[in-house]
Amino acid sequence: TPKSGNTIVIGSKNFSESIVLGNMMYDLLKAKLKHVNVQNQPNLASTLVAWTSVKDGQLDIYPEYTGTGLVDILKKPASTNTEQVYQTVKQEYARQYHVDWLDPIGFNNTYAVAVPKAIAHKYHLTKISDLAAVSSQLVFGGDPEFFIRHDDGFPALMSKYGLNFQSTRQIDVGLKYLAVASDQFQVTDAYSTDGALIRYNLVVLQDDKHLFPPYYAAPLVREDTLKAYPEIKPILNELSGKINNETMKQLNYQVDVQHKSADDVARQFLVSHGLLS
Ligand code: PBE
Numbered sequence: 001t002p003k004s005g006n007t008i009v010i011g012s013k014n015f016s017e018s019i020v021l022g023n024m025m026y027d028l029l030k031a032k033l034k035h036v037n038v039q040n041q042p043n044l045a046s047t048l049v050a051w052t053s054v055k056d057g058q059l060d061i062y063p064e065y066t067g068t069g070l071v072d073i074l075k076k077p078a079s080t081n082t083e084q085v086y087q088t089v090k091q092e093y094a095r096q097y098h099v100d101w102l103d104p105i106g107f108n109n110t111y112a113v114a115v116p117k118a119i120a121h122k123y124h125l126t127k128i129s130d131l132a133a134v135s136s137q138l139v140f141g142g143d144p145e146f147f148i149r150h151d152d153g154f155p156a157l158m159s160k161y162g163l164n165f166q167s168t169r170q171i172d173v174g175l176k177y178l179a180v181a182s183d184q185f186q187v188t189d190a191y192s193t194d195g196a197l198i199r200y201n202l203v204v205l206q207d208d209k210h211l212f213p214p215y216y217a218a219p220l221v222r223e224d225t226l227k228a229y230p231e232i233k234p235i236l237n238e239l240s241g242k243i244n245n246e247t248m249k250q251l252n253y254q255v256d257v258q259h260k261s262a263d264d265v266a267r268q269f270l271v272s273h274g275l276l277s
Contacts, residue, residue, distance in 0.1 A: 003057070003058065003060075004037075006035070006036055006037055007036070007037040007038075007039060008029060008033070008036055008037070008038050008039070008060045008061070008225060008229065008232075009039045009040075009041055009058065009059050009060050009061075010022055010025050010026045010029065010038070010039070010040050010041065010059075010060065010061045010062065011040075011041045011042070011044050011050050011053060011054075011059045011061070011062040012041075012042045012043065012044065012050070012062055012063060013043075013044055013046065013047060013050050013062070013063075014043050014044060014045055014046065014173060015173050015174070015191070016174075016195075016252050016255040016256050016262055017109060017191070017193060017194075017217075017248065017251070017252050018062075018063055019042045019043055019255075019262040020251055020252070020255060020262045020265055020266045020269075021063040021105070021217060021266075022040065022042050022062060022063060023040065023042065023262055023263055023265075023266035023267070024239060024266045024269065024270055025061060025063070025219060025236055025239075026038060026039075026040040027266060027267055027270055027276055028235050028236065028238070028239075028270065028275065028276065029061075029232065029235060029236070031276055032231070032235050033229060033231060033232070033235070036229065041059065042262070044059075044062075046144075046145050047064075047068055047072060047073075047145060050062045050064075051064070051073055054099060054220060054222060055097060055099070057222065057224075060221060060222050060225040061219055061220065061221045061222075061225070061232075061236075062219075062220055063105075063217050063218070063219055063220070064101075064217070064218065064219075064220045065109060065215035065216065065217050065218075066082075066085045066086050066089050066101075066104070066213070066214060066215060066216045066218065067085060067110070067152065067212065067213035067214055067215035067216075068152075068215060069089035069093065069101070070085050070088060070089055070213055071149075071151045071152045071213060072149055072151065072152060074088075074089065074092050074093075074096075075151070076088065076092075078151070078152065078210075078211070078212070078213040079213055080210055080213065080214065081214075082108075082214040082216065085213055085214055085216075086101070086104060086216060086218075089101055093220070094223070098222070098223040098224070099220055099221070099222055099223060100220070100221050100222075100223055100226060100233075101218050101219075101220060102218055102219040102220075102221060102233060102236050102237055102240075103218060103237045103239075103240035104216040104217065104218045104240060105216070105217045105218060105219075105239050105240055105241075105242070105243050106216075106240060106241050106242065106243050106244050107193060107216070107217060107243050107244050107245045107247070107248040108192070108193075108214050108215055108216050108245060109191050109192055109193040109215050109217060109245075109248065110191070110192045110207075110212045110213075110214065110215045111146070111152060111153075111189055111190070111191065111192075111212050111215070112189070112190045112191070112192045112204045112205070112207070112212070113128050113131070113157070113187060113188075113189060113190070113204070113205045113207070114180070114187075114188055114189075114190035114197065114202040114203060114204050114205065115180075115186060115187050115188075115202065115203055115205065116180060116181065116183075116186070116200070116201060116202055116203070117201045117202070117203050119138075119186045119187075120203040120205075123137075123138075125203070125205055126203075126205065126206060127205050127206040127207075127208040128157075128161050128205045128206065128207055128208060128209070128211075129161055129208050129209060130205070131161065131163055131187065131205070132161060132162050132163060135163040135164055135165050135166075135187075136164055136165070136166055137166060138165055138166060138185075138186040138187050139165060139166050139167050139168070139169060139184075139185040139186055139187070140154075140165040140167075140168045140169070140185060140186075140187045140188070141168070141169040141170070141171050141176065141179055141180060141184060141185030141187070141188050142154060142168070142169075142170065142171070142176070142188055142189040143170070143171065143172065143173040143176060143189065144170050144172075145173075146189040147168070147170060152211065152212055152213065153189075154168070154189075156211060157189075157211060160209055160211045161209060161211070165187070169184065169185050171184075174256075176188055176189075176190075177194070177196040177197075177199070177200045177202070177256075178200075180200070180202070181200040181201075181202075188202075190202065190204060192204065192245070193245060193248040193249045193252055194249070194252055194256070195249055195250070195251075195252035195253025195254070195255070195256050195257050196252075196253075196256045196257055197249075198249075198253060198257070199253070199256075199257045217248075219236045219239070221233075221236070238275055239275075242273055242275075251265055251269060
């Protein structure tokens with residue numbers, strides 16, 4: 001459904017971190033933009049759904065990751081240069097789509113390959129390339145989006161590292177860690193800021209062939225929305241520099257392991273950092 005006038009819609013993708021960040025943006029704009037109808041649409045099905053909604057104008061804002069923009073949306077080759085990746089997505093989204101990347105929030109949530117500690121010991125795994133010799137004895141389980149991301153997901157992982165798993169399983173992103181912990185599969189795609197990595201004793205294997213680019217989070221905003229409401233930019237840029245990798249992991253831990261609501265975690269963070277009263 002198209003938006004009515006004077007309405008701003010904020011979205012997020014289907015995992016806790018994205019929902020927490022979307023909620024922070026929603027809370028800030030709701031409190032600070034007067035006479036605007038600010039709406040929240042958390043937990044959209046995938047990167048593609050969130051991005052298509054922004055492109056089509058049904059959504060104004062959502063948190064996105066630089067590497068995802070570079071590789072998955074713009075279809076450009078991966079780079080390990082953090083600043084260059086940010087500048088590329090910033091320039092190209094503005095040029096091609098009239099969508100702006102605001103300032104990076106300050107943490108990198110990269111895809112990673114993780115195994116339970118016992119599996120790492122048994123098969124002597126410390127880096128992803130160690131999997132090549134043993135992958136045919138192991139089952140890989142991952143969330144659906146990982147399997148369809150051609151250049152930074154499962155297909156790229158297989159070809160870059162020469163892997164060939166015994167079989168694969170797709171599983172909802174929220175159930176992945178419990179499933180790997182209960183040995184339904186032995187290898188999974190993780191997100192490096194996941195709080196559940198701590199809870200389930202998983203070892204992240206080193207990406208020794210540099211498959212994954214940096215994935216720094218930043219707010220994406222439609223340019224026409226910024227023109228109508230220029231205050232959005234300084235308001236959302238207040239998040240910049242406030243959340244590093246460790247802080248984001250702690251916030252995710254509160255939601256995924258301690259089962260606090262993503263609403264409460266976002267609001268408490270803003271209040272405790274003086275961003276919201
Ligand atoms: N990430 C890492 C991905 C999924 C894993 C958060 C950068 C993304 O949402 O694009």
